[in-house]
Amino acid sequence: MxxxxxxxxxxxxxxxxxxxxxxxxxxxxxxxxxxxxxxxxxxxxxxxxxxxxxxxxxxxxxxxxxxxxxxxxxxxxxxxxxxxxxxxxxxxxxxxxxxxxxxxxxxxxxxxxxxxxxxxxxxxxxxxxxxxxxxxxxxxxxxxxxxxxxxxxxxxxxxxxxxxxxxxxxxxxxxxxxxxxxxxxEARWKAQAAGWTGRAVVVYHQEFNYLASASGLAILASVEPKPGIPPTPNHVARVIADMKAQGCKVILTAPWSNDNNLERVAEATGATIVELPNQCGAVKGSETWISMMDVIHQRIGSALSAPR
Ligand SMILES: [Zn+2]
CATH class of the missing domain: 3.40.50.1980 (Nitrogenase molybdenum iron protein domain)
Structure with missing residues (x-):
């Protein structure tokens, strides 16, 4: 201010x-x-x-x-x-x-x-x-x-x-x-995340690191080169190459960051963009903290279980 x-x-x-x-x-x-x-x-x-x-x-x-x-x-x-x-x-x-x-x-x-x-x-x-x-x-x-x-x-x-x-x-x-x-x-989320260990995801912003640490997801890269720094063409190209090399098919983002950089990455890699709430109310059905965590686990779960 x-x-x-x-x-x-x-x-x-x-x-x-x-x-x-x-x-x-x-x-x-x-x-x-x-x-x-x-x-x-x-x-x-x-x-x-x-x-x-x-x-x-x-x-x-x-x-x-x-x-x-x-x-x-x-x-x-x-x-x-x-x-x-x-x-x-x-x-x-x-x-x-x-x-x-x-x-x-x-x-x-x-x-x-x-x-x-x-x-x-x-x-x-x-x-x-x-x-x-x-x-x-x-x-x-x-x-x-x-x-x-x-x-x-x-x-x-x-x-x-x-x-x-x-x-x-x-x-x-x-x-x-x-x-x-x-x-x-918590027991429900743990059960939903069983089997996520080692599954590679890409994130836009480093918002989901605790979620990854709790559930075993492996964050391969961030589309932002550093938290708060907008993507550059070179960095985006590197992320695409890493995703192709690792067979990573899931990009986690929030409504505020779901922009055309992500569309480009998704197009180049065939990955699915998963829009997650970064705070309560960011997406429909996430108004309470528990319901927000439910939405997060459901959305990641269905992206990871989709046929590859
Ligand atoms: Zn942040």
Whole structure:
């Protein structure tokens, strides 16, 4: 966000919505960066929370733009929940600064980073944004890890209890009910991925690395030369050659990245393009985190089992 935009947004907030906390008995006001986190907050918070998400489901999460309505929501929020690890660096720092809400500043009780304590993949030896890489601190897409549901839900629970300790028992009970559903779903995904070990796929962006690590899929190449760097003709030609050499017939992508570069690769290799949600709501039927993981497993499963 530019300084100008930030100042304009701040002025709007001051004029339209002076920051004030929730009245006793009112639902907690929660803002999350992505719909996946809003779903988890709803699952654990139930009727005690009123939650909105900044990203809506279709965006490239590295390029979400902040709007004045987001800033208004942030200025009134009791709790803010993000994935962290630089995933939302394009919009969160500007919104936090502009919202001037001390309750949700990093380090305050109302700030939750769900990736805290997570073991990240692809962490570079040296932290930098060299050459525009948008994963400078390792792969931040843990919302696409079928093993991450409990980890994220636990951090949401901790945050809710911190800002609303009186409702602890209710949150804890809903968390446990959710974890029971999660265990069933995890068993389902494991069964669906049985037999995927070593199957080669190509991805557009390095979003599905945790999914690959959980399911045994082998990521042969990315159509982006580096996370956030658009494909070049030379790189695309190399990807096509690698796919032909390895007999790779599946390309994983998300709606935001399903462009003509992928059509070119698919045409040259006879591969199938599999469009997957990169966040809840990105494709039909993926509105909750569990249903999103179901869609991901179903779509990959049918692409891998299609006759070659
Ligand atoms: Zn990324």
């Amino acid at each position: 530019s300084t100008y935009t930030r100042r304009t947004l701040s002025t709007l907030v001051l004029l339209a919505a002076p920051a004030f906390g929730g009245l006793a008995g009112d639902p907690l006001r929660v803002v999350t960066t992505i719909p996946d986190l809003a779903d988890l907050v709803r699952e654990i918070g139930g009727e005690r929370v009123e939650v909105s998400s900044i990203a809506r489901g279709k965006e490239n999460l590295h390029a979400v733009s902040a709007r004045p309505s987001h800033l208004v929501a942030m200025s009134k929020a009791d709790l803010f929940v993000e994935i962290g690890r630089s995933l939302e660096v394009a919009f969160v720092p500007g919104l936090l600064e502009g919202a001037r809400n001390q309750r949700i500043r990093p380090g305050a009780p109302g700030f939750v980073n769900v990736s805290e304590g997570w073991e990240f993949l692809d962490v570079p030896a040296e932290l930098s944004r060299k050459a525009g890489d948008v994963h400078p601190q390792g792969n931040p897409h843990l919302n696409l890890d079928p093993r991450a549901g409990r980890h994220m839900a636990e951090r949401v629970l901790t945050g809710l209890v911190r800002v609303d300790p009186d409702s602890k028992d209710a949150y804890q009970a809903r968390f446990e009910a959710y974890c029971a559903r999660l265990s069933e779903a």
